[in-house]
Amino acid sequence: MKRNFKILAVVLLMAAASCSFTTKNFDDPNKDKLLIDLITYVLNQGHYDAKDINDNFSANVYEDYLENLDPSKRFFYEKDIEEFDAYKEKIDDEIKNKNIEFFNLTYNRLGKRMEEARSLYKEILSEPFDFTENEKIVTDYDNVDYVSSKEEMRQRWKEQLKFNTLITYHDLKQDEKTKKEEDSSYTMKTDVELEKEARETTLSNINRYYDFTDDLEREDYFTVYINSIVEEFDPHTFYFAPQDKDRFDIAMSGKLEGIGARLVKDSDNITITEVISGGPAWRSEEITEGDVILKVKQEDEEEAVSIVGMRLDDAVDLIKGPKDTKVTLTVRKKVMGNIEEVTLTRDVIEIEETYAKASMVKKDGRNYGVINLPKFYFDMTDYNERNAASDIKEDIIRLKKEGMEGLVLDLRNNGGGSLKTVVDIAGMFIEEGPIVQVKSNGQRKEVLKDEDPQVLWDGPLVILVNELSASASEILAAAMQDYKRAIIIGSKQTYGKGTVQNVIDLNRWLRNNDMGDMGALKITTQKFYRVNGGSTQLEGVKSDVVVPDRYSFVDIGEKDQENPLPWDKIDAAKYDIWNGYVGYDEAIQASKDRMSQNEQLRLIEENAKWVKSQSEESSYPLSYSEYAEAAEKDREMAKQFDAIKDYKTDLTYKSLPYEEELFVTDTVLKEKRERWHESLSKDVYIEEAINVLADMKMNNITRNKVADVDGKKVKN
Numbered sequence: 001m002k003r004n005f006k007i008l009a010v011v012l013l014m015a016a017a018s019c020s021f022t023t024k025n026f027d028d029p030n031k032d033k034l035l036i037d038l039i040t041y042v043l044n045q046g047h048y049d050a051k052d053i054n055d056n057f058s059a060n061v062y063e064d065y066l067e068n069l070d071p072s073k074r075f076f077y078e079k080d081i082e083e084f085d086a087y088k089e090k091i092d093d094e095i096k097n098k099n100i101e102f103f104n105l106t107y108n109r110l111g112k113r114m115e116e117a118r119s120l121y122k123e124i125l126s127e128p129f130d131f132t133e134n135e136k137i138v139t140d141y142d143n144v145d146y147v148s149s150k151e152e153m154r155q156r157w158k159e160q161l162k163f164n165t166l167i168t169y170h171d172l173k174q175d176e177k178t179k180k181e182e183d184s185s186y187t188m189k190t191d192v193e194l195e196k197e198a199r200e201t202t203l204s205n206i207n208r209y210y211d212f213t214d215d216l217e218r219e220d221y222f223t224v225y226i227n228s229i230v231e232e233f234d235p236h237t238f239y240f241a242p243q244d245k246d247r248f249d250i251a252m253s254g255k256l257e258g259i260g261a262r263l264v265k266d267s268d269n270i271t272i273t274e275v276i277s278g279g280p281a282w283r284s285e286e287i288t289e290g291d292v293i294l295k296v297k298q299e300d301e302e303e304a305v306s307i308v309g310m311r312l313d314d315a316v317d318l319i320k321g322p323k324d325t326k327v328t329l330t331v332r333k334k335v336m337g338n339i340e341e342v343t344l345t346r347d348v349i350e351i352e353e354t355y356a357k358a359s360m361v362k363k364d365g366r367n368y369g370v371i372n373l374p375k376f377y378f379d380m381t382d383y384n385e386r387n388a389a390s391d392i393k394e395d396i397i398r399l400k401k402e403g404m405e406g407l408v409l410d411l412r413n414n415g416g417g418s419l420k421t422v423v424d425i426a427g428m429f430i431e432e433g434p435i436v437q438v439k440s441n442g443q444r445k446e447v448l449k450d451e452d453p454q455v456l457w458d459g460p461l462v463i464l465v466n467e468l469s470a471s472a473s474e475i476l477a478a479a480m481q482d483y484k485r486a487i488i489i490g491s492k493q494t495y496g497k498g499t500v501q502n503v504i505d506l507n508r509w510l511r512n513n514d515m516g517d518m519g520a521l522k523i524t525t526q527k528f529y530r531v532n533g534g535s536t537q538l539e540g541v542k543s544d545v546v547v548p549d550r551y552s553f554v555d556i557g558e559k560d561q562e563n564p565l566p567w568d569k570i571d572a573a574k575y576d577i578w579n580g581y582v583g584y585d586e587a588i589q590a591s592k593d594r595m596s597q598n599e600q601l602r603l604i605e606e607n608a609k610w611v612k613s614q615s616e617e618s619s620y621p622l623s624y625s626e627y628a629e630a631a632e633k634d635r636e637m638a639k640q641f642d643a644i645k646d647y648k649t650d651l652t653y654k655s656l657p658y659e660e661e662l663f664v665t666d667t668v669l670k671e672k673r674e675r676w677h678e679s680l681s682k683d684v685y686i687e688e689a690i691n692v693l694a695d696m697k698m699n700n701i702t703r704n705k706v707a708d709v710d711g712k713k714v715k716n
Helices: 031-046 055-069 078-087 091-096 101-124 150-182 191-214 218-230 242-253 280-284 312-319 388-401 419-426 472-482 584-596 599-615 624-639 642-646 657-663 667-680 684-695
Strands: 136-138 238-240 255-258 261-266 269-275 292-298 326-332 339-345 347-350 357-363 366-372 407-410 433-440 446-450 461-464 487-490 499-505 520-529 619-621
Touching: 031 091, 031 218, 031 499, 031 520, 055 078, 055 091, 055 101, 055 218, 078 101, 091 101, 101 150, 101 191, 101 218, 136 150, 150 191, 150 624, 191 261, 218 238, 238 242, 242 255, 261 312, 269 280, 280 339, 292 312, 357 388, 357 667, 357 684, 366 388, 366 684, 388 419, 407 684, 419 433, 419 446, 419 472, 433 472, 461 472, 461 684, 472 487, 487 584, 487 684, 584 684, 599 642, 599 684, 619 624, 657 667
Parallel strands: 366 407, 407 461, 461 487
Antiparallel strands: 136 619, 238 520, 255 347, 261 269, 269 292, 292 326, 326 339, 357 366, 433 446, 433 520, 499 520
């Protein structure tokens, strides 16, 4: 999987353990060389399937690294690549000798080429484009050669800039046409005016890209190089530079310490894009979206520090800080433009969208609960802090108080998280037994069990998944499927990530370290297996009821990534099938029958096929007439799928009482829940999950172990 080297997408399963290796001294005074030595040592000692770092390994790193640096081949020349080729099978030797000559060469060359391109794009965009020319652009960059001359490089940039401008130009012309239709007195802009406006938009976008790259430092590019090395081991082994590790921790816990505002850098301005509900900025009522932060002063400082033109990461580091400390911001207000000083007391900020959310829905006089779990979150420093399992438990108790008769657990797009939370959540639905098997390379398997006989919810259970349900989501879905405890509805198979990662603080290996923070390494140390012995690696979890969705024909699973570990199986664990249902298989068949006749799903599948065909296009016209003709055909085709977004069920969703009390003061949360409920009311998958819950018949003779809302065991 190729990653943008600054915005790092992480799909993982996290085990809250650490690794221990043989003591080794790391004493290289050069931080970059020390980092390579440290990481390769940890990989060789601790990775589940350590690779030989040889010429073949080197060639793979070489290809991936250059693709990460210049994916559209708009910076490097053919002669640059010929020079780089001398290192193609020597990177392994450089790694072993702690040599970074290849990185230095490519880093310096890229900087030079980017400066040349800066002048080039400004020159090209200073002149109008001729959209009558019969030209095309090819965007299949894997099969495009590097250019051999400045003329070819100029042509490549011109094609891309012209294409970007053409798209905007077409949209502007359509807007003008609409305005004229709505108001006959409206004077439409000329094509010359629209072309200039479109070109200026392209220039602004490219300038913004260069503003972003100008903020990147050498260490950011070195992180790209390091990750080109470590990802040869498997797709989920990954190096976190210090600030990336901070972002990862926030993503996993849903918490940070600061003022509660999201920021973006636009030109030289650090602008507030969102004020997080409940945080210090929100409570102060003095900070609003669109305000620009000019200066930052800590409580123990006399002078404020200007952050105008500062790197966004550096500005964020100044603004955030420990709970209960004060920070004074000099802010230019969005509305009046006046400059004000605002003093805020930092606090722990909870990012609401990280956490589980629950809703109640009534159908045919029966109440059903819906819980959406975005990830299996936990605090990496203290598991007893808020986590996915504790929140799910609270939500189930609240839903039971409201008379829930069936539960939908929505794990769609849930990329994973904490292994322990999976075991804890699964244990809420069964009496006792194994949940997942874990195995290290060459070691005996470990069976992680639910050892609590208490069953928090023993009623009907449906789990929703899709192609992006990964890791922890797959463990939970697989366990509930193997026990026949839940019916799984969703994609043909889930993501297919059956590996376990540990995050290792690299600083722990260094004594008297004066090199600064070395970051952390997420390393694959184990594989996990279903209780039936099968692996979810590559194969994922196959739904009991398969339904098409927009990802049905997109290659996004583990099997589509580079260097995935293979599938295998081990012996099954000892477990007992859940005997709380009557007609379990009949409920599955009834759902399949309904889904096969569902017009909405047929339309979704046709749309997914069309989107797939669109994504495979790699040649586009650069003449307006051809582009407009193709765009009109696409628009007409898209009309056929309008019914997808217009679909509406007759189900109405309602927040739980405790949230409705919060809505009185938290209008942001109220708005978010209203949007969620509106989405649920149009969701054909949730609708079918409710239908399946209604079909699931309970075997009341065997329902002799449940928990009341206070968590005490009772008997029916």
